[in-house]
Amino acid sequence: MDQIELVRDFNRFYTQRLGVLNDHYLGQGRPLGEARLLFEIGDGADLRELRSRLGLDSGYLSRLLRSLGGDGLVAVGPSPSDGRVRTVTLTAAGRAERAELEARSRDSVAGLLDPLTAEQRERLLEAQAQVRRLMRLATVTIDAGPDDTASARGCLQAYAQELDLRFPEGYDPATLIAPGTLTDGTFLLAREDGRPVGCGLWQGSGPVAEIRHVWVSPDARGLGLGRRLLTALEQDAAAHGITTIRLGTHSALTEAIALYRASGYREIPVDDPSPYNQLVFEKGLVL
Amino acid sequence: MDQIELVRDFNRFYTQRLGVLNDHYLGQGRPLGEARLLFEIGDGADLRELRSRLGLDSGYLSRLLRSLGGDGLVAVGPSPSDGRVRTVTLTAAGRAERAELEARSRDSVAGLLDPLTAEQRERLLEAQAQVRRLMRLATVTIDAGPDDTASARGCLQAYAQELDLRFPEGYDPATLIAPGTLTDGTFLLAREDGRPVGCGLWQGSGPVAEIRHVWVSPDARGLGLGRRLLTALEQDAAAHGITTIRLGTHSALTEAIALYRASGYREIPVDDPSPYNQLVFEKGLVL
DNA sequence: CGGTTTCTCTGACTAGAGTCAGAGGTCATG
DNA sequence: CATGACCTCTGACTCTAGTCAGAGAAACCG
Structure with a gap:
């Protein structure tokens, strides 16, 4: 069996097992849609928000809620802030039923x-x-795009804020590339399920270009996304005729430095205007 | 988060991802039930067999096939051997559609x-x-039962056959415990999805009892089922007042010997009537 | 050979899940 | 205060999935 078949086989296995588990704990009169809704309502939610989160038709949601309301599990009322919007909350009975579903699932x-x-459980969890x-790493998408969209600005701001915390001397956000000024180079944005989780750019017109602002969101760390971003930047630069790539970094960023070394970068003497670039690395690119 | 929550969280994650994958490749007009059927028909199958394999109602299956037949994907005809049974085969169009479904899934x-x-793929597959x-190990059930059911006999026969192959001197099936004669002791049968995948028994009335006939089906090896069976036998014996358990084994069964040593058994001098028991192990039980 | 069992098919239903097109209320804005 | 955008609800559908009861053909058994 090749790799693809092995993955498909695992998927079949896992869905079947999950089906058994789920049927077991959801097999109690309540249709799946309603049960899911009970969980998602949580401590009250706007219908509008539920609709977009669960991707439901407004008519369908309305009907589901009416059914739950008929059983006395939820109460729908107007939103205090916006009279068009309605909010739904769980009643005591609703919370009890949700708790029971939770308990069944846990059981x-x-x-x-x-x-x-105990050891096998640990191994299962680790696997x-x-x-x-x-x-997660495999489903993150990395695409070139303008560096002045809301997502891009958000990433760059988070990057600056984090450096400000991690550098003993702080970080001046003015050091960031000014949005919209990246002409020679590419800005890459990484997204997970549409949500931005990382960025990076390369810049330079000559045979030598510089990689800057490589950042991975805290909740996407440990996936190997930094490496994917770095590789994507190198490939994009190489495709644009760049033959040597450089990057400067701060001695406080030890994981980044380790990543660069592991990716074939070698340290070169510092000759950089930025005070934050205490180390400079270089790598030759081949197309 | 405790272990249970971690597993539930993984299940949620995986179903969601799988949903995306499946919607993607099955999103092409063909309802799920019919698509599944297309796969299961394979190179022709009896309706009776399909029904039991997929757990379908006979009316429902009939209707599904009529729908597939209407699209020219399958042909239903009488079975050559039994006029009551009908067989279904894929037409060329049906094989083409199945191939396309396969290809989408693979894609x-x-x-x-x-x-x-490449390295990450390897790690994914291994995980x-x-x-x-x-x-699989967790969902195998181990239950005490009579040793003369069809399943139990099947396991014991497979055990004898395998020993006959592995022992240079062969194995005489008469050495097996005679079915139905196990009075002082317990026969345990391991099942996976109802299918027998292993067995074992302990026997003896005194404070000392013997474990015999521990066997795991080839397709369930490497799961850790041998150890689960051994532990289950020890616990059952201890619960019946046994304080010392012995077992004899053949020097050709190296994995079994390793398992016994790792499970706290220590070798004792051989004092056994059976010519196959070249090594004897012993372990004290605590309730 | 006749009765019983087995297998398939048909018709009549049900429930879940979701879509679609308005109706009608609420809000922001010129 | 009129207008358009936004949000929710209702009624009328559709499709999938599945159940149930019974009819009719074929096979099996004494």
């Missing part, structure tokens, strides 16, 4: 873990975490 | 693997295999 998972030894990290 | 998985490096092994 069915507990039943799964029960026959395993699941590994699968998840790699699948 | 969507290939798209997932594509951004990963998936690990998850699968542990989940």
